Amino acid sequence: MSTPSDQSSAQVPDAAGRFGDFGGRYVPETLVHALDLLAQEYETARGDANFQAELDELLKNYVGRPSPLTFARRLTEHCSGAEIWLKREDLNHTGAHKINNTLGQALLTMRMGKKRVIAETGAGQHGVATATACAHFGLECIVYMGEEDIRRQAPNVFSMKLLGAEVRPVTSGSRTLRDAINEAMRDWMGSVESTHYILGSVVGPHPFPQIVRDFQSVIGRETVEQCRTQFKGLPELVVACVGGGSNAAGMFYPFIEHQDVALVGVEAGGRGNEPGQHASPLTYGRPGVLHGSFSYVMQDEDGQTCDVHSMSAGLDYPGVGPEHSYWKSTGRVSYTSCTDDEAMHAFDTLARLEGILPALESSHALAQAMQLAGKRSTDERIVVCLSGRGDKDASEIARLKGESFG
Amino acid sequence: MSAIDQLFTELRSKNRKALMPFVTAGDPDLDFTSAVIQKMVGSGASLVEVGIPYSDPIADGPVIQASYTRALENNVKLAEILNMLGTVAPQVSAPLVTMVSYAIIYRHGLEKYADELVQRGVSGMIVPDLPVEESSRLSEECRARDLSLVQLVTPTTPPDRALRITETSSGFLYYVSVAGITGERTELPADLVERVAWLREQTPLPVCIGFGISQPEHVRLLFPVADGLIVGSAIVRRVAKAVDSGREKTLDEVGKYVASLVAALK
Numbered sequence A: 001m002s003t004p005s006d007q008s009s010a011q012v013p014d015a016a017g018r019f020g021d022f023g024g025r026y027v028p029e030t031l032v033h034a035l036d037l038l039a040q041e042y043e044t045a046r047g048d049a050n051f052q053a054e055l056d057e058l059l060k061n062y063v064g065r066p067s068p069l070t071f072a073r074r075l076t077e078h079c080s081g082a083e084i085w086l087k088r089e090d091l092n093h094t095g096a097h098k099i100n101n102t103l104g105q106a107l108l109t110m111r112m113g114k115k116r117v118i119a120e121t122g123a124g125q126h127g128v129a130t131a132t133a134c135a136h137f138g139l140e141c142i143v144y145m146g147e148e149d150i151r152r153q154a155p156n157v158f159s160m161k162l163l164g165a166e167v168r169p170v171t172s173g174s175r176t177l178r179d180a181i182n183e184a185m186r187d188w189m190g191s192v193e194s195t196h197y198i199l200g201s202v203v204g205p206h207p208f209p210q211i212v213r214d215f216q217s218v219i220g221r222e223t224v225e226q227c228r229t230q231f232k233g234l235p236e237l238v239v240a241c242v243g244g245g246s247n248a249a250g251m252f253y254p255f256i257e258h259q260d261v262a263l264v265g266v267e268a269g270g271r272g273n274e275p276g277q278h279a280s281p282l283t284y285g286r287p288g289v290l291h292g293s294f295s296y297v298m299q300d301e302d303g304q305t306c307d308v309h310s311m312s313a314g315l316d317y318p319g320v321g322p323e324h325s326y327w328k329s330t331g332r333v334s335y336t337s338c339t340d341d342e343a344m345h346a347f348d349t350l351a352r353l354e355g356i357l358p359a360l361e362s363s364h365a366l367a368q369a370m371q372l373a374g375k376r377s378t379d380e381r382i383v384v385c386l387s388g389r390g391d392k393d394a395s396e397i398a399r400l401k402g403e404s405f406g
Numbered sequence B: 001m002s003a004i005d006q007l008f009t010e011l012r013s014k015n016r017k018a019l020m021p022f023v024t025a026g027d028p029d030l031d032f033t034s035a036v037i038q039k040m041v042g043s044g045a046s047l048v049e050v051g052i053p054y055s056d057p058i059a060d061g062p063v064i065q066a067s068y069t070r071a072l073e074n075n076v077k078l079a080e081i082l083n084m085l086g087t088v089a090p091q092v093s094a095p096l097v098t099m100v101s102y103a104i105i106y107r108h109g110l111e112k113y114a115d116e117l118v119q120r121g122v123s124g125m126i127v128p129d130l131p132v133e134e135s136s137r138l139s140e141e142c143r144a145r146d147l148s149l150v151q152l153v154t155p156t157t158p159p160d161r162a163l164r165i166t167e168t169s170s171g172f173l174y175y176v177s178v179a180g181i182t183g184e185r186t187e188l189p190a191d192l193v194e195r196v197a198w199l200r201e202q203t204p205l206p207v208c209i210g211f212g213i214s215q216p217e218h219v220r221l222l223f224p225v226a227d228g229l230i231v232g233s234a235i236v237r238r239v240a241k242a243v244d245s246g247r248e249k250t251l252d253e254v255g256k257y258v259a260s261l262v263a264a265l266k
């Protein structure tokens, strides 16, 4: 049996936003006061039963939580090893875990009396989830998105517009998630008194990594409960993909104290391990500063952020949340990566064997789980965080496979 | 006493103010940056801020961002920038400070970066993404070497926090005129003069205003309440013409522009 023992993890971050050595707040002075106010507002909200009740009600009746834990029977047979179970964040309203965070932050936005929201997005799932929360509450919404991501996640771009959000293309740098965060930060520099920035992952300056982790932890809390009812115990292994790391942090955090459960985070291995070919800072990077936080990052010897690659827009990011760096340093979570090809193979396999189209991001976790399942005995269980659905990826997959779409 | 302390002691004793232009290192190359620094000092600049190009400058507007991108595309390296500064520093009468992201300093090593500035005759640094809470280690390294670590106060900084920042800043205090990114602005905030005047009464530290300043009228409006004025994007925009309009012509234009702002200081 697992025992709650690792108390230290419950106490991070500290008041300065440190997870061990990682985290902190490396931002221009212009933003510091707003981050202080956000941290205070979040502390008050956290202790406010009404806030929690309102969020719970939204998660239940608007998002459709709890999301199911599905046994993947044919996939398990195919891998001939441990049982594979899927935590179905793809079945949430808007099709991914991102909505758990955006509803929470939208409630915070209103508590702070702000009426305008900005966000960045990579895969577009966070953009859609932010646009959705803003439509639901009548908030103005502007989403920054790299041009390359606008191309490869076109369906989500159109959804955001239908939901009343303005999508602003970002043409600087690599035209992906990293540049979208830069642009959102720049907007916030000039709008901070009237605008809340709904950051979409466990990255950025304190208190974002904590707030996003806490809002996403509903994933792990439900999973613990569902495992106890559906298979009368906890799994041996839990696997999640890591872009910025929010679905993984939300899934892992409630499991941290259960030392017998092994936790595996999967980064994007892209086309291989040469620099520029992958997006795996925890595997190949080193600690440094990016986007307001001290964490593992892909940088050159001068501290310039490197270009990275993943076919999956949501994982195509050179940094990672500071709590993952902390979990890597304590050894509580192990991190690995899967290539584009492995993820694509996992996507195809799940589609045909289970009738589920996973997001390309989630397919990375799935690929790792399939490999691990084969090496483990049939009485063990692996839970995979299926962070989102793959409909948004259909046209990009057609392009990658050289097939015509439609 | 650091070179910047000396500069402001002298200026204050003569009741004069500083013009402090900014230039991006390596745009379009380091030879030209060196020439621009010399030209600006020759035209009356009291101190020059040298921007170390960074890939993800979130406090910068389009003009400075684009200059960083051009410099990095030309593959300028930190070591070469520091060497250029080492050559130019002894040739100019004005102190030089680097404007540099903490991402770069951390990667290079705090001690090593501070040591190298001292070796090159650079007087200090401004680290726009390092708020006071995170600055104690770098602050110690700077203090130990008589380097100035200039900190920033902005319109969003509450008064008690501003006072705390004045206590840790050294060299001068950088008052950011607007809540926002760098870039030229036609209008400056109405209460700017009042805010700076208040702050300047609270601290013996020189207070210099930056962000948005580009016109002689701005200079005339602000210099009475400040110890110095910082001009960035307006310089960088002019320097950016070097490739198309030719270097001599660009240098000449930058020199004249700086001289026009210096003239407005009186």
Ligand SMILES: Cc1ncc(COP(=O)(O)O)c(C=O)c1O
Residues within 6 Å of the ligand: A096, A097, A122, A123, A124, A125, A126, A200, A201, A202, A241, A242, A243, A244, A245, A246, A247, A248, A313, A314, A315, A359, A361, A362, A387, A388, A389
């Ligand atoms: C379905 C899905 N999974 C995962 C991610 C990666 O983000 P994170 O690592 O924060 O969960 C994204 C990001 O867009 C996503 O859309």
